[in-house]
Amino acid sequence: MTGASSGLGKEIAIHFSKKGWSVIATMICIKAAEVFEGIPNIKCYELNVTCSESIEKAKNAILNDYNSIDVIVNNAGVGYRSFVELSEDAKIDAIVDVNWLGVVKVCRAFIPHFRQQMNGQFINITSIAGLVNLPLGSFYHPTKQAVESFSECMAYELLNFNISVSTVQFGNAPSNFQKNISKCEKSSIESYNEMMKSIDGIMNRKTCDNHDLSKSILDKLYKIAANPSKGFKKHAIGFDANLMKNLRRFLGYRLFDRLIRRYVLSQ
Known part of the structure; x- marks a missing residue:
């Protein structure tokens, strides 16, 4: 699993470990592996989803330690909330590299192993953003919808x-994802500032309200992994995703x- 060192990724790794699975937890910095100290069935590897060389190195190390892999969960992701006018090249490149191309590169690297066995x-985690378009999602939403299209085609x-x-x-x-989202700076355009304030408030409230969502996600992911479907399937989890x-x-x-x-915009 990618992006396993914190947040939901960490919870997923621990949940599968408790179910008796051997969990391969990958992260961009191996020092973060200390979060799993003392937890059985979890082995950590350094893997940067934006770098093909890093993915290949991690794959070789993993396959040297394990005879086979059953499931890959593409969980690594970042957020970027900005108005198009105020967006920055480096942050656009970063979110595309992690959220979409990272999934592509990890899948590409491990398909030969799956094919040979x-x-x-592949379980690719997207978001409500993969289903609908919402305000200030001009960069995050396209990456998640790209993963949806990519997954179906693949x-x-x-x-x-x-x-x-x-x-x-x-x-x-309920994780630190919203707190860690990159945002554009406050501008002299008052309507932009008001919209950002409104969207920030809605997202933070939803994060607090969804206190039972993590358990639903963990239970559903385990069910998907333990009972793979034929071909391609979408899974919406929780009230918000199904409503939207x-x-x-x-x-x-x-x-x-x-x-x-x-x-939303009248908030």
Whole structure:
């Protein structure tokens, strides 16, 4: 699993460990492995999802220690909340490299192993952002929707090798993700400042309200991993993700747009 050193990734690793699974926890800095000290069944490796050389090095080390791998969970991700006008090249590049291309590169590296053993499963974690478009999501949302499209396309290629692909979407789980999101600086454009304040408030409230979401995510991920589906499947977890998915599907773009303008941008 990628991005395992903190937040939800850490919780996923520990949850699978408690279920008796051998967990391969990867992280950008191996010093962070100390968070798993004393926890059985977890072995840590350094892996930077933005670097093909790092992925290949980690893969070789992992396959030297394990005869086979059953599931890969692409969990690593970062956030960037900015207005298009105020966005920065370096932060745009970073979120694309981690959230989308990181998934692509990890999948690409491990497909040969899955193909040779004629078995395997990719679980790619996206977000509500992979289902709908919301204010100030101009950079985060496209990366998550790219993972959704990529995963579905890739699944067709892997059907003949008994390799399944799943995507998982959920809302703001109680973690430090919102606190760690990169944001543009406050500007002289007052409407921008007001919108940022409104969206920040909504996201923080949802994170606090969703105190039971982490357990639902952990239980669902374990169920997906233990019972791989054929081909490709999407999994929406929690009230927020299912509500947004159904509203967007049944209301259509125009009514959904009106709903967001009224109940989100008017906050």
